[in-house]
Amino acid sequence: MNRLQKQISKGEQVLIDMGLYVPLPINLQILLDQSERDVLNSLRHCYNMGETFVSASVIALMTGLGEKTVRKARDRLVDMGFLTKGKTCGLGTHYPIEYKKLYTSLLALNNESDPEKRVVLAKEMRCKYLNINNL
Numbered sequence: 258m259n260r261l262q263k264q265i266s267k268g269e270q271v272l273i274d275m276g277l278y279v280p281l282p283i284n285l286q287i288l289l290d291q292s293e294r295d296v297l298n299s300l301r302h303c304y305n306m307g308e309t310f311v312s313a314s315v316i317a318l319m320t321g322l323g324e325k326t327v328r329k330a331r332d333r334l335v336d337m338g339f340l341t342k343g344k345t346c347g348l349g350t351h352y353p354i355e356y357k358k359l360y361t362s363l364l365a366l367n368n369e370s371d372p373e374k375r376v377v378l379a380k381e382m383r384c385k386y387l388n389i390n391n392l
Contacts (some may be wrong), residue, residue: 277302277306278302279298279301279302279305281294281298282363284363284366284367284375284379285297285363287366287375287376287379288362288363288366288379288382288383289334290330292320292322292326292327292329292330293330293333293334295316295319295320295322295330296316296320296322296327296330296331296334297334297339297340297354299311299316299319299320300316300340300352300354301354302319303315304354309351310344310345310346310348310349310350310351311348311349311350311351311352312348312349312350313327313328313331313349315349316331331352333387334352335352336386336387336388337383337386337387338355338358338386339354339355339358339359340352340353340354340355341353341355362382365378365382366378366379366382
């Protein structure tokens with residue numbers, strides 16, 4: 258058992274043992290808005306469960322968001338480079354997750370120890386990814 262496992266409470270371990278989850282890097286909370294996180298996590302979950310094509314309506318059911326909100330969040334994730342649009346079929350569209358960009362972004366945020374500077378960095382990254390010129 259490693260050091261991290263020793264620090265996890267019994268309640269958290271029960272949830273982990275249940276499975277059917279995706280890890281949530283804490284700094285995604287300052288980089289992505291709630292709907293973007295919900296869409297990304299839903300896609301990650303579906304892909305982990307072997308579903309290749311996922312529709313906006315399925316994500317809306319999974320998240321409680323409206324389909325329009327799901328589509329806007331998905332499009333922002335594409336614009337930021339965290340998703341790319343793949344093939345489409347009757348079941349939906351496959352949006353490959355760009356894990357390298359996700360990892361690089363989270364690593365930069367994780368490496369900033371000052372929480373206020375981390376928030377500023379996240380806003381700067383988000384503006385850069387969305388081609389917004391002002392904070």
